Amino acid sequence: MRVEVLERILKVNDALAEEVRAALDRAGIVAVNVIGSPGSGKTALLEQTAAVLHPRVRLGVIEGDIATTRDAERLVRCGVPAVQIETRLVGGACHLDASLVRMALARLRLEEIEVLFVENVGNLVCPSAYGLGEHLRVVVASVPEGDDKPAKYPATFARASAVVLNKVDLLPVTDFSMAAFAESLRAVSAAPLFPLSARTGEGLGGWLAWVEAQRADWGRAP
Amino acid sequence: MHEVGVAECLIGQAVAAAGAHGLRRVACIGVSVGTHCGVVPHALGFAFSVLRGGTVLADARLEIMAAAGDALRLEWIEGE
Numbered sequence: 215m216r217v218e219v220l221e222r223i224l225k226v227n228d229a230l231a232e233e234v235r236a237a238l239d240r241a242g243i244v245a246v247n248v249i250g251s252p253g254s255g256k257t258a259l260l261e262q263t264a265a266v267l268h269p270r271v272r273l274g275v276i277e278g279d280i281a282t283t284r285d286a287e288r289l290v291r292c293g294v295p296a297v298q299i300e301t302r303l304v305g306g307a308c309h310l311d312a313s314l315v316r317m318a319l320a321r322l323r324l325e326e327i328e329v330l331f332v333e334n335v336g337n338l339v340c341p342s343a344y345g346l347g348e349h350l351r352v353v354v355a356s357v358p359e360g361d362d363k364p365a366k367y368p369a370t371f372a373r374a375s376a377v378v379l380n381k382v383d384l385l386p387v388t389d390f391s392m393a394a395f396a397e398s399l400r401a402v403s404a405a406p407l408f409p410l411s412a413r414t415g416e417g418l419g420g421w422l423a424w425v426e427a428q429r430a431d432w433g434r435a436p
Numbered sequence: 437m438h439e440v441g442v443a444e445c446l447i448g449q450a451v452a453a454a455g456a457h458g459l460r461r462v463a464c465i466g467v468s469v470g471t472h473c474g475v476v477p478h479a480l481g482f483a484f485s486v487l488r489g490g491t492v493l494a495d496a497r498l499e500i501m502a503a504a505g506d507a508l509r510l511e512w513i514e515g516e
Contacts, residue, residue, distance in 0.1 A: 216514040219453045223446050223467070223508045308438055340438045343474040343508070369472035369506065 227344055230312035234319065234347025241324035243274075244432035245332060246425075247346050249370060250354030252336030255380040257285045258412035259354055259421075260331055264292040266422055267329075271429055274327035276318045278310040278335045285333065297321045301335060309340035312347055329429050338367040349432050350375040357381040357388055361395040364402055372402040376424055383411040442475055442508070443483035447493055449510050454492045462496045462515035469500050470507035477502075 222228055238245050250256045257277070264273055275296040277285040286298035297318050301307040304314065315332060322330075332348060334341040353374040355363045358381060364371040371377065377399060385392070392409065399407060406424065410417030450465050469477050477500045484498045492515070501511070 215457075215459075215516065216512050217453060217457045217459070218512050219449070219510045220512075221449055221453075221510045223442055223449065223510055225449070226445060307441070339474055342472075343438070343506070369474055372472065 224343065227312050230316055231345040231347040234312050234316050235349075236347075237316075237319060237324070238330070238347060238349070241327070243324060243327050243330050244350065244428050245330045245346070245348040246375075246428070247341070247348035247351045248331055248333045248354060249338070249341045249351060249374075250334075250336065251338050251356070251359055254336070254354045254356040254359065255412045256333050256336070256354045257288055259378060259380060259410075260294075260333060261288055261292055262412045262415065262418055263331075263422065263425060264289065264294045266418070267425065268292065268294050271426055272326060272328045274322055274324075274330045276310075276315060276322070276330065276332045278314070278333060280306055280308075280335060295322055295326060308335055308337050309344050310334050310346055311344045315346045329425060338363070338370050342367075342370040342373060350428060352376050352378060354378045354380055355395075357384045357390045361391045362398060364395065365398040368402045371399060371405075374403055374405045376405050376421075377403070377407045378421060379407060379409040380412055382409045382417060383414045439475060439479040440483045440487070443480055443487050446480075446484065446510060447487055447491060450493055450496075450513050451491050453510070453513050454515060457513075459513065459515040460492060462493050462513050464497045464499055464514040465493070466499045466501060466511040466513075468503035468507050468509045468511055470503045470505045473506045473508040475508060 273294045275289045277298045281302045283298040286296040289296035299314050408421040454462050
């Protein structure tokens with residue numbers, strides 16, 4: 215006999231993500247899931263963001279990596295409360311899931327945080343399927359990766375609330391086409407695009423204004 | 437890349453559904469996999485075949501149905 219089941223396969227993750235989201239909402243925190251390739255500059259972007267916004271906008275960071283606590287240490291040096299999830303300790307996962315974020319939340323003082331960045335494991339594929347309870351998703355791409363990334367990873371770019379294109383200081387030494395990147399992004403997403411360089415600071419203003427606007431829209435009133 | 441984790445969830449849910457409906461042996465399960473869900477059907481099938489042993493799904497066939505968007509759903513189970 216055939217029995218209809220009709221269940222989302224990751225329903226366990228979905229349920230935990232809802233729990234995380236409820237805890238964030240109670241604390242008045244807007245959470246941003248940051249997804250990008252290894253080396254795209256996710257941590258560098260957060261360092262620059264912290265350098266300007268924190269503590270006027272009180273940031274917090276959960277760092278996901280397969281191994282090492284380096285990224286969390288970089289953010290702690292910026293004065294931001296940061297905790298590291300090392301997925302090697304839980305099977306070496308290629309992505310964060312809601313249960314890992316829930317555990318990390320317990321290590322942060324939520325009342326001190328207005329905007330929480332959750333930096334996912336460097337990967338443009340797997341993090342896309344796992345909701346973490348976040349309000350927003352940001353995809354960080356970078357110039358050396360090439361201008362075809364939105365076309366090649368449509369599932370990830372299609373769900374972005376905003377897209378950062380990092381390392382624009384390298385444009386003169388690459389064949390990267392900004393028009394081609396923008397066009398392939400527009401084919402899958404209407405999300406705002408922030409071309410910038412976390413190294414030189416060029417273009418950071420638009421991104422920082424966007425982050426601050428999200429706090430006003432989702433989180434506590436400033 | 438994370439198909440093993442997905443297969444583990446799938447098997448857990450299918451075993452629970454079989455228990456709820458009194459099925460002692462599941463012959464086939466139907467799963468829809470969306471084009472944008474980040475799961476590779478072939479890899480999911482491989483992970484399923486490795487992990488199903490020792491459960492009521494030990495001999496179960498996995499029928500994967502292509503779907504749109506980010507669907508990733510256990511649609512039905514079939515057995516007796």
